[in-house]
Amino acid sequence: xxRNNPIDGSTGTVRVAVxxxxxxxxxxxxxxxxxHPNANITVATSEKDAGKxxxxxxxxxxxxxxxxxxxxVDRIADSxxxxxxxxxxxxxxxxxxxxxxxxxxxxxxxxxFRFADRVLYEQWYxxxxxxxxxxxxxxxxxEYARDTVVEAQLVANPGCxxxxxxxxLLPIADLIGSPVFVDSKSGTSGAGRAAKTEQIxxxxxxNIRPYGTWKHRHQPEIExxxxxxxxxxxxxxxxxxxxxxxxxxxxxxxxxFDQAVDLAALLSAKYAHERFVTVLAEGEVPELRxxxxxxxxxxxxxxxxxERCATVISAIDNLGKGAAGQAVQNFNCMLGLPENTGxxxxxxxx
Numbered sequence: 236x237x238r239n240n241p242i243d244g245s246t247g248t249v250r251v252a253v254x255x256x257x258x259x260x261x262x263x264x265x266x267x268x269x270x271h272p273n274a275n276i277t278v279a280t281s282e283k284d285a286g287k288x289x290x291x292x293x294x295x296x297x298x299x300x301x302x303x304x305x306x307x308v309d310r311i312a313d314s315x316x317x318x319x320x321x322x323x324x325x326x327x328x329x330x331x332x333x334x335x336x337x338x339x340x341x342x343x344x345x346x347x348f349r350f351a352d353r354v355l356y357e358q359w360y361x362x363x364x365x366x367x368x369x370x371x372x373x374x375x376x377x378e379y380a381r382d383t384v385v386e387a388q389l390v391a392n393p394g395c396x397x398x399x400x401x402x403x404l405l406p407i408a409d410l411i412g413s414p415v416f417v418d419s420k421s422g423t424s425g426a427g428r429a430a431k432t433e434q435i436x437x438x439x440x441x442n443i444r445p446y447g448t449w450k451h452r453h454q455p456e457i458e459x460x461x462x463x464x465x466x467x468x469x470x471x472x473x474x475x476x477x478x479x480x481x482x483x484x485x486x487x488x489x490x491x492f493d494q495a496v497d498l499a500a501l502l503s504a505k506y507a508h509e510r511f512v513t514v515l516a517e518g519e520v521p522e523l524r525x526x527x528x529x530x531x532x533x534x535x536x537x538x539x540x541x542e543r544c545a546t547v548i549s550a551i552d553n554l555g556k557g558a559a560g561q562a563v564q565n566f567n568c569m570l571g572l573p574e575n576t577g578x579x580x581x582x583x584x585x
Contacts (some may be wrong), residue, residue, distance in 0.1 A: 236338050237338050237340070237388050238316055238338040238339065238340075240570075241316030241317055241340070241570070242273065242570060246275070247272070247273055248272075248273050248274060248275040249273055249274060249275065249316055249317050249570065250275055250277045250314065250315040250316045250317070251268060251274045251275060251276050251277065251278075251315055251316075251317050251318070251319070251566075252276075252277065252278035252279070252280070252311045252314070252315035252317070252318040252319070252339075253265055253268070253276060253278070253279050253280070253318075253319050253321065254278075254280045254306050254311065254318055254319065254320040254321065254322060254330055255280060255281070255306075255320065255321035255322045255344075256279035256280060256281055256289060256301070256303065256321070257281040257283070257284055257289070257292045257293065257303070257428070258321055258427060258428050259424045259427060259428055259554055259558075260321045260344050260554060260558040260559050260562075261319075261321035261344075261559075262293050262296060263554045263555070263558065263559035263560075264319050264321060264344075264559040264562060264563070265279060265289065265293075265296055265299060265301070266295075266296065266559075267559055267560065267563050267577055267578070268319075268563065268577070269296075269298075269299050270577060271563065271576065271577030272576065272577065273570070273572055273576060273577075274566075274577065276299065276301060277314045277315050278304065278310070278311050278314050278315050278318075279301040279302070279303055279304070280303060280304055280305060280306040280311070281303040281305075282305055282306065284303050285303050285304055285305040286302075286303065286304075287302070287303050288300075288301070288302050288303070289301040289302065289303055306322075306330050308329075308330060308333030308334060308337065309333075309337075311334065311339075312333070312334060312337035312338075312339060315339065316339060316340070317339060317340050317341075317566065317569075317570075318334050318339050318340075318341045318342075319341075319342050319344065319562055319566070320334070320341060320342070320343045320344065320345065321344040321345070321558075321559075322345055323345060323427075324345050324346040324347055324360055325347065325360070325361070326345070327343050327345040327347040327348075328347045328363070328364045328365050328368070329364065329365075331343050331347065331348070331365075331368065331389065332364075332365045332368060335368065335371075335388060335389055340387075340388050340389075340569055341388065341389050341390070342375065342390045342392055342562045342565050342566055342569075343372075343389065343390070343391055343392060344392045344558055344559070344562055346360060346394065346452065346456075347360075347363070347391075348368055348369060348372035348389060348391035349372075349374060349391045349393065349394065349456055350369060350455075350456070350459065351369055351370060351372070351374075352369075352459065353366045353369055355455055355459060356369065358455075359452045359455055360452065368389060371388070371389055372387075372389045372390065372391045373387040373389065373390050373391065374390075374391050374393060374460065375387075375390040375391055375392050375393060375561065375562075375565040376393050376397075376398065376401055376402075376460070376464070376561075377561060377564045377565055377568055377574065378402070378506075378509055378511075378512070379401075379405060379464050381568050381574075384565055384568045384569060385568050385569060385571070387569060390565045390569065392558065392561055392562045392565065393456070393460075393561065394453050394456055394557070395421065395425055395484055395551070395553040395554075395557025395558055396417075396419050396421065396425075396451075396453040396456075396457070396473070396475060396484065396486070396557075397453050397456045397457045397460060398551060398556055398557050398561060399419060399484050399485070399486035399532075399549045399550075399551050399557065400417045400419065400457045400471075400473070400486050400488055400549070401457060401460055401461065401464075402512065402532050402534065402549050402551070402556075403486060403488045403534055403547040403548065403549040404417075404461055404465065404488050404490070404547065405461065405464055405465050405505075406501050406502050406504075406505035406506070407490065407492075407496065407498065407501050407502070407547070408461055408464070408465025408466060408467045408469070409465060409466045409467055410492055410493075410494070410496055410501075411467060411469055411490040411491065411492060412469065412490070412491045412492065412493055413467075413468065413469035413470045414469065414470040414471065414472050415461070415469050415470070415471050415472070415488060415489070415490050416472045416474075416488070416489040416490075417457060417471060417472070417473045417474070417486060417487075417488050417489075418474050418476070418486070418487045418488075418489070419473070419474070419475045419476065419484060419485065419486040419487075420443070420475070420476040420477075420478045420484070420485050420486075421475060421476070421477065421478060421483070421484045421553050422478055422480040422481050422482040422483045422484065422523075422553060423439055423477060423478070423479075423480070423481060424481050424482045424553060424554055425484065425553045425557075426477075439477065439479045440479050441479060442479055443476055443477065443478055443479065444476060444477055445474055445475065445476045445477075446475060446476070446477060447474075447475055448473075448474045448475075449472055449473065449474065451473055451474075451475055453473065453475070454471055454472075454473040457471050457473060458470065458471040480523070482527060482528075482552055482553055482554050482555075483523030483524075483526070483527055483550070483551075483552055483553065484523075484550070484551050484552070484553040484557055485521065485523055485548065485549070485550050486548065486549045486550075487546055487547075487548050488546065488547045488548070488549075489544070489545075489546055490544065490545055490546075490547065491542075491543060491544040491545075492543045492544065492545070493543070494543065495540065495543060496538075496543075496545075498517075498536050498538045498545055498547075499514075499516075499517055499536070499538075502514045502534060502536065502547075506534070510574060510575050511530050511531050511532055511556065511564070511574075511575070511578070512531075512532045512534065513531065513532070513533050513534065514534050514535075515533060515534065515535040515536075517535075517536060517537070517538065518537075519535055520535050520548065521533035521534065521535045521548050521549060521550035522550060523550050523552075524582060524584055524585070525550065525582050525584075526550050526551055526552050526555065526556070526582060527552055527555075527582050527583060527584075528552060528555065528580060528582055528583050529552060529555050529556075529560065529578075529580040529581065529582050530552075530555045530556045530560030530561065530563070530564060530578045530580065531551070531552075531555070531556065531580075531582070532549055532550070532551050532556055533549065533550040533551075534547065534548065534549050534550075535547075535548045536548065555580075560578060563577055563578055564578060
């Protein structure tokens with residue numbers, strides 16, 4: 236049974252757990268929540284580093300004073316009313332299921348609940364151990380789901396690549412033809428903190444390489460969400476690339492139209508009142524440095540009026556709007572707080 240409003244009337248805060256607090260997304264959540272006026276981090280977990288201070292793993296988070304514990308559902312439920320779960324796919328399901336049963340509200344940053352279609356999920360990720368939760372979860376692309384997010388007990392935070400592509404494509408989805416080509420480039424933090432040969436400095440620096448072309452797990456997430464929320468049957472061809480930078484994600488989306496469109500008007504009309512989205516004038520281009528460390532989205536475009544085709548480009552921080560920032564935005568929405576609470580961040584330049 237869902238617990239009552241978790242906001243403490245005397246303090247105005249919510250007891251929050253960050254499950255998987257030492258990964259890049261989890262650590263970014265801790266950073267954002269540490270200054271959130273309505274969040275009180277009462278639990279931070281790590282299986283590998285349980286028993287250590289969080290500051291022993293991430294020294295920059297030492298001032299928070301959190302001690303890491305293992306992800307024991309009963310202990311988390313006793314000490315918190317809201318949980319962010321930032322675990323690898325498959326590992327989230329039993330933890331999320333237990334927390335839902337205990338009445339907590341949950342934002343899951345992994346892939347376990349992003350597909351309402353069990354068959355589609357299992358085609359790309361394998362057997363799902365809690366299919367009933369697939370039907371319960373709300374896909375938390377906040378600008379397109381806030382009416383359902385506000386009532387949800389479980390929100391599935393979108394993937395970073397899908398967030399970048401969908402923010403660019405959804406305002407024009409019902410007008411575009413098939414296929415849509417999405418060319419995305421991400422910083423290395425998108426691959427997580429686990430040691431991998433292809434992620435070491437000598438392999439990444441002064442280099443850029445594609446991977447998972449047309450067979451990446453985020454392709455069906457982009458395509459199915461574009462169909463469900465955008466009302467199009469367009470097929471998506473997705474090619475991700477690795478950039479020699481730590482964070483940031485740039486998506487160039489190539490589309491064709493059957494009729495002339497006013498692309499500037501369509502994008503501006505959709506995002507005119509969205510705090511975290513900036514639509515640039517035609518000819519201006521999004522840049523990763525303008526969104527680094529924030530929950531912002533920059534969207535630019537180039538439109539060929541004779542050929543009726545366009546490139547729509549988005550820039551996000553893969554750990555911000557692509558992960559922890561959007562998770563906090565959903566947290567705010569679920570609790571009836573202004574969506575920009577704790578997210579009024581400016582990019583750190585140069």
